[in-house]
Amino acid sequence: VQLLESGGGLVQPGGSLNLSCVASGFRLSNYAMSWVRQAPGKGLEWISDISLGGGVIRYADSVEGRFTISRNNAKNTLYLQMNSLKPEDTAVYYCQTPTDIRGQGTQVTVSP
Numbered sequence: 785v786q787l788l789e790s791g792g793g794l795v796q797p798g799g800s801l802n803l804s805c806v807a808s809g810f811r812l813s814n815y816a817m818s819w820v821r822q823a824p825g826k827g828l829e830w831i832s833d834i835s836l837g838g839g840v841i842r843y844a845d846s847v848e849g850r851f852t853i854s855r856n857n858a859k860n861t862l863y864l865q866m867n868s869l870k871p872e873d874t875a876v877y878y879c880q881t882p883t884d885i886r887g888q889g890t891q892v893t894v895s896p
Contacts, residue, residue: 785809787879792890799869803890805862805879813857815882819864821875822889829875832864847873869894 791803803819818833831844832853841853852865862879869892876889 785881785885787881787885787887789877789879789887789890792877792892794893794895795869796896797870797894799894800865800867801869801892803864803866803877803892805864805887807860807862811857812855812860812862817855817862818880818882819851819853819862819877820880820886821873821877821892823872823875826875828878834862866892871895 786808788806789803791801793801795801813836816833816835819831820828821831822828831847832842832851834841834853834855838855843851850866850868854863866873871894874892874894876891878886878889880886
């Protein structure tokens with residue numbers, strides 16, 4: 785079971801990034817999935833999750849209206865579209881299974 789996140793980078797406030805998470809070794813369609821993040825010096829923060837078929841989606845208040853989670857089960861891939869980024873969104877972003885399996889993460893830095 786492996787998860788590989790990508791798409792992070794350095795972006796100015798107000799900018800956008802689209803993160804991807806490719807699953808291998810299991811069928812993504814069998815699991816609800818989440819995105820979590822860890823800011824420097826802080827613990828893991830849940831930010832969004834999506835049901836197996838994508839019909840039920842939840843967001844943390846801190847990202848509601850700015851981030852969009854989606855999935856393409858045929859491609860075994862989870863996405864996170866991030867718009868209107870703020871400096872406080874700076875963190876390592878991870879996709880996560882219901883059993884707390886995560887990839888290596890992708891760094892997102894929001895800075896002028």
